[in-house]
Amino acid sequence: MTKTANTAKAEVEPGTRARVVRAASLLMQRQGYAGTGIKQIAQEARATLGSVYHFFPGGKRELAVAAVQHGDEEFAEALRDALDAHDDPAEAIRALCATLADGLSDSGWTDGCPVTTTSLGTAALAPDIQTAAAEAFARWRGLVRDKLRTSGIAEADADELAHTVISTLEGAELASQVSRSKEPLEIAGRHLARLVALHR
Amino acid sequence: MTKTANTAKAEVEPGTRARVVRAASLLMQRQGYAGTGIKQIAQEARATLGSVYHFFPGGKRELAVAAVQHGDEEFAEALRDALDAHDDPAEAIRALCATLADGLSDSGWTDGCPVTTTSLGTAALAPDIQTAAAEAFARWRGLVRDKLRTSGIAEADADELAHTVISTLEGAELASQVSRSKEPLEIAGRHLARLVALHR
DNA sequence: ACGGTTCTAGAACGAACGCTCTATCCGATA
DNA sequence: TATCGGATAGAGCGTTCGTTCTAGAACCGT
Numbered sequence: 288m289t290k291t292a293n294t295a296k297a298e299v300e301p302g303t304r305a306r307v308v309r310a311a312s313l314l315m316q317r318q319g320y321a322g323t324g325i326k327q328i329a330q331e332a333r334a335t336l337g338s339v340y341h342f343f344p345g346g347k348r349e350l351a352v353a354a355v356q357h358g359d360e361e362f363a364e365a366l367r368d369a370l371d372a373h374d375d376p377a378e379a380i381r382a383l384c385a386t387l388a389d390g391l392s393d394s395g396w397t398d399g400c401p402v403t404t405t406s407l408g409t410a411a412l413a414p415d416i417q418t419a420a421a422e423a424f425a426r427w428r429g430l431v432r433d434k435l436r437t438s439g440i441a442e443a444d445a446d447e448l449a450h451t452v453i454s455t456l457e458g459a460e461l462a463s464q465v466s467r468s469k470e471p472l473e474i475a476g477r478h479l480a481r482l483v484a485l486h487r
Numbered sequence: 488m489t490k491t492a493n494t495a496k497a498e499v500e501p502g503t504r505a506r507v508v509r510a511a512s513l514l515m516q517r518q519g520y521a522g523t524g525i526k527q528i529a530q531e532a533r534a535t536l537g538s539v540y541h542f543f544p545g546g547k548r549e550l551a552v553a554a555v556q557h558g559d560e561e562f563a564e565a566l567r568d569a570l571d572a573h574d575d576p577a578e579a580i581r582a583l584c585a586t587l588a589d590g591l592s593d594s595g596w597t598d599g600c601p602v603t604t605t606s607l608g609t610a611a612l613a614p615d616i617q618t619a620a621a622e623a624f625a626r627w628r629g630l631v632r633d634k635l636r637t638s639g640i641a642e643a644d645a646d647e648l649a650h651t652v653i654s655t656l657e658g659a660e661l662a663s664q665v666s667r668s669k670e671p672l673e674i675a676g677r678h679l680a681r682l683v684a685l686h687r
Numbered sequence: 688a689c690g691g692t693t694c695t696a697g698a699a700c701g702a703a704c705g706c707t708c709t710a711t712c713c714g715a716t717a
Numbered sequence: 718t719a720t721c722g723g724a725t726a727g728a729g730c731g732t733t734c735g736t737t738c739t740a741g742a743a744c745c746g747t
Contacts (some may be wrong), residue, residue, distance in 0.1 A: 481685070537708095
């Protein structure tokens with residue numbers, strides 16, 4: 288039994304399964320589910336088709352679910368970091384928007400929200416992908432809600448605000464990506480900060 | 488020369504080209520660009536492959552651009568109607584969110600923003616699709632900005648608010664679609680209304 | 688040293704893809 | 718009525734898709 292990430296080497300050189308998931312997440316983030324081929328994923332991950340189907344017997348759909356969950360955890364971590372960086376949630380959210388804008392710009396406007404791009408257009412085709420995406424959204428929203436509540440915002444207000452924070456974050460990242468400009472994200476950051484500050 | 492929409496019959500029974508564009512827009516809205524086949528579009532539009540390539544010699548990409556522009560005008564019309572329905576822009580936007588939530592729910596959560604789903608994941612592949620999507624966003628934003636300005640909001644504020652209105656609308660529709668719930672859109676409507684009301 | 692499990696490797700399959708091509712139909716014009 | 722360009726029709730092209738399959742490599746406890 289070869290547990291992943293047990294040896295020191297596994298930390299530096301991720302196992303095949305991890306490489307495949309990362310490649311799938313990255314490629315689907317850029318090209319969507321239907322636009323990304325399994326062979327392309329295998330090539331990008333420096334794995335073979337046999338390895339991919341060994342780790343993901345469910346094929347492309349199972350792989351896509353893992354990719355969405357990977358993107359989920361990735362963004363959740365970034366979100367946690369951003370929220371922990373400032374006591375004031377309004378300022379934390381504003382700074383997060385700036386960070387997102389920088390990342391998007393640095394990627395040449397190609398790397399938007401991994402979960403969104405992967406799951407969009409798969410509703411009828413693969414409900415499990417949609418479910419994974421919904422869970423990601425719910426988790427992110429929970430992180431924001433907890434931060435707002437510990438900052439003294441009433442429970443009902445915090446819950447609704449968290450909804451809009453995630454929605455606006457997502458929409459502004461999309462708008463920035465499409466218009467190839469940091470403006471939507473930066474403006475959204477200022478407006479969200481103002482909206483949050485209203486409830487303290 | 489058979490000009491479209493000249494005869495009365497053409498009004499009732501749209502020409503082949505119009506049917507193809509509508510089918511392309513609808514299908515790509517649900518399945519994305521890569522997930523939608525030209526043969527599927529032709530079948531849905533009750534047209535043949537020959538007809539499709541007759542009207543769109545540029546192939547799938549040219550067809551996708553037309554589909555995005557169709558979705559652009561479609562939503563622009565809905566946006567105009569919503570903004571005209573109330574003097575108060577805040578109330579107009581709140582009502583629009585409710586309308587969008589209803590439409591999304593009625594479609595079984597499949598028909599989100601046509602422009603977004605079609606253009607996402609085509610950045611590197613087809614810049615012209617991305618351009619058409621950017622133009623759609625800019626047009627919608629212009630409609631909102633004009634409404635805010637004629638309601639007495641300062642030019643700079645109106646411009647920034649319009650950005651966030653479009654971003655949040657887009658993001659909330661996405662969140663509603665993924666979580667299969669009207670909540671994100673309804674909450675976003677209330678928050679946007681409050682944000683707009685702040686600037687009067 | 689060995690038997691068994693895990694993982695790697697890639698050839699091969701049927702289906703579907705975008706697109707090209709030729710043939711035919713139809714309505715307006717001469 | 719003869720003609721001709723716009724529009725329709727679909728067979729067929731080469732390619733790529735997701736998936737399956739068999740064979741070998743690497744590693745394990747005994």
